[in-house]
Amino acid sequence: MSETTAHHGETRTDVHHGMHAEDGARRGEHPGRSRNPIIKVADIAWLEFEKPDLMRAEAFARAFGFQVALRTPSEVHLRGTGSGAPCVVLRQGARSRFAGVAFRAHSEVDVLRLADRTGVPASALPESMDGLGVALTDPSGIPVRIVSGMHELPALPPQEPLPLNTGRDVRRVNLTQRPLRVPARVQRLGHVVLQSTTYLDTLNWYLDHLGMIVSDFLYFPGQRHRGPAMSFIRCDLGDTPADHHSLALALGPANRYVHSAYQVSDLDALAAGGEYLLERGYFRSWGIGRHIQGSQLFDYWRDPDGFLVEHFADGDLFDSSLEPGWAPFTASGLAQWGPPVSADFLGTSPRSARREAMSMLTALRSDNEFDVNRLIGLLKVAKS
Template sequence: MTIDNAPVALRCEQPRRHPHPTVKAQAITHLIFERPDLDRAEAFLTDFGLIPVSRVADCLYFRGTGAAPYVYRVQRGSHARFVGFGLSVDSVADLERLAALPGASAIKDSPHPGGGRALSLNDPSGFLVEVLSGQSRVPELAHRSALAFNAVDALPRINSTQRPPIAPAEVIRLGHVVLELADFQATCAWYTQHFGFIPSDVQLLPDGSPAVAFMRLDLGSTPADHHTLALAQTFMAAYSHSAFEVVDADAVGMGQRVLAERGWKHAWGMGRHILGSQIFDYWQDPWGDKHEHYCDGDLFTAERPTGYHQVSPDAMAQWGQRMPKSFTKPRMNGAAFKALLVNLRRSPDVTLRKLITMARMFG
């Protein structure tokens, strides 16, 4: 086990690879949100660079320029909340193995764009996971090519200029989702055991307990994103953010310009992450939920071992603005205070000492 500048070791069972997972997820397919105002949701998401697919009754679907039929679903709800996300598997046989798990729904035809067969599960933290097999792909949409870059050692752009269009960043695809958890051990174990997620990098607190696990899909020798799912220890289950790939750093920067000019709230960026290496920029939707544009992320095959690192605010970015305290500050309301008190008594992963340590680190 390698610790980068951290005199600590992982002192918990999770996160670890599972030797014989129930199935191996192949991709993240979509996110699911409930919103009281679908028009307001559509305004933000189109400015962010997602493309409306359809509006059916009280449900909106959005896609990127890639071949996924949709990557984002917004359902009308009495209040704003993150519901869950989708994963794809290889076959109906995989769905049948998952259908044997406690709480799994029956396998049915998916009523959403792309169809296919599907079932749903709830993870130990209560997030919905929709699992799909046989979803149809759609023709990719045109997007601009990455801009040629004149570097010191390579000068491909002669007698031409850089003038990317002033427009929302073209989202190519959904890259990852990050969830906050009280029950870290049980939830992490569920994803590694039942979907084959591999911990790429783990950030540890001084006592050796995990603060964040960045987990990738097990695609064997095919390179996979550094993380498709990341899990962060806190005192209650909550959505942290989701991330969408764009073509290059100029798209990240142009996305920032357009979102700022249209009055949306900036959360953090631009910068380059340390773990995952992405160039990033984060924005808040009308309900305060963070959405990230990124490019140039790391890709790992299944053979890459897990890295372990000491967590700190300085471990979040190589350059750019230091992560603001507001980025990780929980929304404290009546429900959050209740969850704090309940989970301090109930969850083996939530302790007052751990919460005080994280509060001192991140404000």
């Protein structure tokens, strides 16, 4: 929260007052929000993927902790225990690919306003969901659907957090703790992380079109003067607290999905659910630990097609008064505690190195924001 003071008749704002981060914006840096957005979205709604083997994808999803809301020969809807829309829509496809993200508008009026301003007609959503949507594309080519009026799935019984004895606060007497090794019941979709070769244009597009605001900026080591290279972006709900980020956007050599995150009840659910996944032969990419930006407890997994997904718990919630924090983008700065960040998570493992190298060469030959100096900055991230 900024503090405003008067000095010789001039009003000054101290962006470091009440900050959640050690450093705030300097004069002339990106403000992290749009002055006049078209609408302000309420939340992230769902993600869409195409998968060649829906049965294999569903088997992993159940082990990860999803419930199935709908299944047809060509489509599976995955949900959490909370009420609302499905978290993930899987469709039959020739290859495994990320097919887009949907955000929930506050009303169908907002959907129509966005459709009018963009010149893209609104249309009815599939009968399985109902409601109205407008299908846009962000500057990096990611399909983005803005939706409203869907029918709500009823809430399911949640996985309750375990009662904890902390110091003299005793909540459990004559009882033991024996968390079962079962799937961690996913509660909801928390966020998606995307990479873009046109990072700044794409960031501004989300701020201008969807009214989202930045919680934290990261910049490549030694390149703060070039501007941010990653942003954690939340929905602007005014005085109502919102997730630290529903979307995170990073500058990189390809326009692609990076990972998505799904909330579970607590650390025990996250850890025991991880043991369940390990016992079934699934691959842990990185975890367990606690992030810095967003503060979440995290555990990252690869699905059978190589897509990165995260269990998280205990994330930060900000209202609209907080200004963005600024910090260097470093591998060591991705967590407060936990194992060192893995080569798999960073994309530097042998199985991904060739693909990453080809992406870098392609990006450097193209007209975008990813130039040689940005490549040098990105390579420093993994070593810092």
